[in-house]
Amino acid sequence: MNWIRRRWRASVGVAGFGLLGALAALVAVGFAEPAKWWSTGIYAFGYVNGSKGPQLPPFGPLSNVDVWTVAPQNAGNHFYLLGSDPGGRDLLGLVAHATIPSLELVAIVVAARLLVGLLAGLAMGLGSRLVASISDGIGSWIIGFPYLALAIVVIEALAPRGKEFAFVVGMSIIGWRDIAVLVAETVERVRTQPFSIAADAMGTGGLRFFQLHVVPFLRPVLTIEIAFQASAVLVLLAELGYLQVFLGPVLDLRQVGDNTIPLITQLELGQLLALSRRYILYKQMGPVLVPAFAVVAMALAFELVGTALRGRSRFSR
């Protein structure tokens, strides 16, 4: 049975890294696009190859469009691999440029969760009852508070001090306790091992004990947790975006008549999803589904990598 498990684990790992590679390639393609197709230009209509008359954006995926500005002035021909938003901007370019700041935010949030979780977990695992009680108390409150509402309230409260800072704190306040519990369990497990008791008997203590006997076991556990946390933070970012909590303002694009279509201005995946509700009402599914699936694909890739790594860990289940 072991070889089956190893093969399954290897397949999961290959799928995870393969997905990450494919996403990186797509991001590279999006980055290679000229700025006018994803940033500076707003387009009013276009002639899609094969159609008789002009068509208003959003353009569909895999469409080759002769694009015109509001002036009207011909902006040239463009191939929309994943379609466009209601401003005729290429969704691949938008998502590619939104991915980097979003992943930076995810990395900072995961690092903050790890730092707090690691410190609390070590204190809990090394026997500090006070920290364990405080952690349990705060954890109970956080658990009792619906996580999305908590993140929104904290982000809104801290936004005047800087929106990035508010997002990091708001998204870190959830999830650190899982890491703390994991670290505490690992430390407690290491401390009950025979080698650990022997080391203690031989007088190895304090920082040296931690360095020699705890860190080697903690490192793989935390490496795996990083992948799972990255996945969870990405999903949280998307859900916050859907509830209109995101970085930066939006731009209202006024159409003929009274209709106003908002467009995002600061590229970040959460913000790309912030207008989902309105796009759904207008039956414009492309601008909703493309960034949402980008989040799903990234989160899935991290999840698969984490699952594959967990199978390799000595203390894995």
Next chain:
Amino acid sequence: LGPVLWYNLSLLVLIASLGIVLVFSHFPRIWARVGFLSTLGFKMSGVLMATWVVVTYAERTSTGFLSGASAQTLNASALASTIITAAERSLAVMLAGTVVGTAIGLGAAYITVSQKRRSLAAVGFAAAVIWVFPTFLTAVFVQELQAQVFNITGFAVGGSYGNVDPVQAAWAAVVLSIRPAAYVYRRARLTLQDAQAEDHVRTAKAKGLPWRQVVNRHIVRPAAPSLTAGWIASFRLMIGSLPLVEFFFAYPGLGMQLVLAIGIAYPDQPGHFQPDLAIGLVAAMAAILLTLEAMAKLLQQWLDPRLNELRISLA
């Protein structure tokens, strides 16, 4: 209304919890059974106070949704009535979601362990995919499914949008249950796989018992307390995404009321931040969750009497 109500309520709950400790903590056997009430009270008191502090701080500093509390203030009885009505609606959705999610998650984990087929590994992959699906995306697909059914059959299966409607509640429950089902499956599968490695399972297999009997009697039964812990964690997840799901379906339960109370609005509608209502709704959701957690602990003790003994010795 605000500070006075929340201070007093928090202090009252705290005093009641301390009273329980003072009266019962000297009797270990009784304490093992009623101690959870004091824990519940301490946690509830903390939730009330901490939520009030956070919301009040947010109200003072925010320049966004939470800036400028609404003039539409509620008196205590109107507040209680709004919360109770919303709680009844949400409880119905959560109950249905819990039944669906638990049945799917635990059922799939049980089948995966009891059938031992390699093809069932695909269930694990499916659970990983479902797990990373943001809840609103699932809701979007469900709404599209409703639209397609209507286009094809002419039969409206979506229920009444924005109203309390059993059909709408059922759809919300389905969406609410999908991620928790994936979570329950993953936790339960790990728990059951761990239990398979126990000595007593090896002994049962060596005695030649049929595999199904080994699974039912020697794997699932001893693992029941851990499965309960996984289930309660999934419920926590469910209550966390309740605001999003109810907001999506415009189902006026605790979640949607909370989203609206913190000033988020539907497109083209003005938002009104209502701090008292927000704190009350959070307290109601926390009360539901904490009560269920306490009940789950009692259930664990009933499923594994050794836990009861352990808690008595700790007391």
